[in-house]
Amino acid sequence: MKRFLIIPVLGLMLMLAGCGGKDQKTSGTITLSSELYDGGPYYYAMGLSFDEAKEVPTQPDQYRADIVLGAGPVTTGGPVVAYLAANTLNPPFALAGTYGTAADAVSAFNALKSVGSYTWIDLAAPLQANQVWVIKTRDANYAKLRIISVTIDTQGDDPVATCMLEWVWQPDGSATFP
Helix, strand or coil: CHHHHHHHHHHHHHHHHHCCCCCCCCEEEEEEECCCEEECCEEECEEEECCCCEEEECCCCCCCCCEEEEEECCCCCCCCEEEEECCCCCCCEEEEEECCCHHHHHHHHHHCCECCCCCCECCECCCCCCEEEEEECCCCCEEEEEEEEEEEECCCCCCEEEEEEEEEEECCCCCECC
8 A cells, every 4th residue: 555655656756856947038138238348368248148048248268148239330431330240150140120110010029930031141230229130049049139229329439339129039949939
């Protein structure tokens, strides 16, 4: 009789032990800046790591950031713009659309359920509010971004951009968004 009680109790204990794991965060809202920080021998900015779901430093010996915000001309002699860059071998960005209102951008962002056929480019530029972008990370995972706001300060020696964005990341490598 004791065996009949021990087996269900052990099964219940194993199930409860497996339920305490940390869920992977796959979406959020973040504000990035292109401001540089003094990191000893290197200057660094803060970028977004989808895997860590937070802002991380862009130190040269660590490739944690999936995207980094920059500010400057993207063509020779061009205007100063805000842009997103990624550390990938292939062009990682595709513009899914630019919308006239925040409500239209939110609707398009929420309706974007899978990666379609896009023309992929090296930089997400120029960034503007109410844009929706798709990115393919260096780990061959996809994310979608909704640009909420963008500002550029050109008063100092180097321009500084700030961008608030909403993101959704698909960590399993599929081309659909949760």
